[in-house]
Amino acid sequence: xxxxATSVGLLATATTxxxxxxxxxxxxxxxxxxxxxxAVGKGVALMTVMQQHRGMAAALLSGDKxxxxxxxxxxxxxDSALSALGDRLALLPELAAAGRRFExxxxxxxxxxxxVRGYSAEQSFAAxxxxxxxxxxxxGDMGERGGLLEARAPAVAALAQVxxxxxxxxxxxxxQARALGTGFAAQGRCGAVGRIRLSFxxxxxxxxxxxxxxxxxxxxxxxxxxxCRHKVDALLTLMETRLIGIDRISLAPDAYFRCATEAIDAxxxxxxxxxxxxxxxLPAAT
Numbered sequence: 001x002x003x004x005a006t007s008v009g010l011l012a013t014a015t016t017x018x019x020x021x022x023x024x025x026x027x028x029x030x031x032x033x034x035x036x037x038x039a040v041g042k043g044v045a046l047m048t049v050m051q052q053h054r055g056m057a058a059a060l061l062s063g064d065k066x067x068x069x070x071x072x073x074x075x076x077x078x079d080s081a082l083s084a085l086g087d088r089l090a091l092l093p094e095l096a097a098a099g100r101r102f103e104x105x106x107x108x109x110x111x112x113x114x115x116v117r118g119y120s121a122e123q124s125f126a127a128x129x130x131x132x133x134x135x136x137x138x139x140g141d142m143g144e145r146g147g148l149l150e151a152r153a154p155a156v157a158a159l160a161q162v163x164x165x166x167x168x169x170x171x172x173x174x175x176q177a178r179a180l181g182t183g184f185a186a187q188g189r190c191g192a193v194g195r196i197r198l199s200f201x202x203x204x205x206x207x208x209x210x211x212x213x214x215x216x217x218x219x220x221x222x223x224x225x226x227x228c229r230h231k232v233d234a235l236l237t238l239m240e241t242r243l244i245g246i247d248r249i250s251l252a253p254d255a256y257f258r259c260a261t262e263a264i265d266a267x268x269x270x271x272x273x274x275x276x277x278x279x280x281x282l283p284a285a286t
Contacts, residue, residue, distance in 0.1 A: 036146020051175035054128035178260030
């Protein structure tokens with residue numbers, strides 16, 4: 001009897017220990033995911049101001065001098081966003097490898113700031129877009145290394161995909177359309193090549209928007225998704241009627257820039273809503 005009691009006691013102790021270890025592991029995983037999600041949010045903020053800088057540079061280098069002061073102010077915002085993201089990366093050792101890509105982005109940004117006033121509009125677009133592409137890769141790195149894609153719950157995994165890939169790609173597609181279209185509006189013409197590029201972006205924006213809508217079936221997100229679609233559709237209509245479908249552009253660069261920015265802001269508002277839903281669901285997604 002004594003042996004049986006001892007065995008039962010040992011089993012109970014072992015079970016308690018296993019439960020404690022599992023709870024500790026889950027708690028550490030939850031902290032890692034939360035910090036990773038915080039870092040992804042800072043990465044999206046960096047992408048947003050970098051895209052704005054690209055659009056303003058496009059207008060300035062295409063002849064609209066009214067963007068000069070705004071470009072300098074936006075550069076300071078990019079610097080602040082880089083610092084904020086760097087601080088977040090430092091909080092999570094698992095993101096150390098992603099930090100190497102971040103340093104490459106920071107170095108590329110410093111070089112861009114030094115040289116952008118001497119670029120053509122096309123050179124500026126290419127340099128900015130290369131940096132934004134690296135930020136998109138960085139978002140994926142942070143999400144993967146931070147465990148956001150490890151959730152077993154399919155709904156949470158789908159939300160993480162929207163946060164890390166679908167919405168950032170939609171936002172960047174609109175950002176490219178904003179930069180190119182603002183430059184064309186400043187020049188007063190688009191040309192055959194410009195029409196092809198904008199038409200390609202228009203199709204990609206529609207595809208990205210459709211993908212996002214398909215993946216966001218949560219009732220609490222339907223309203224935000226519809227608001228996003230409304231703003232993006234307004235931009236697409238403007239692109240078709242005032243840029244792509246005419247020979248001479250009379251649309252003011254600032255007016256087009258504002259419309260595209262409203263579409264991007266709607267995408268970012270949807271991103272924030274998805275982020276909140278994801279954050280609430282993560283603790284239960286082992």
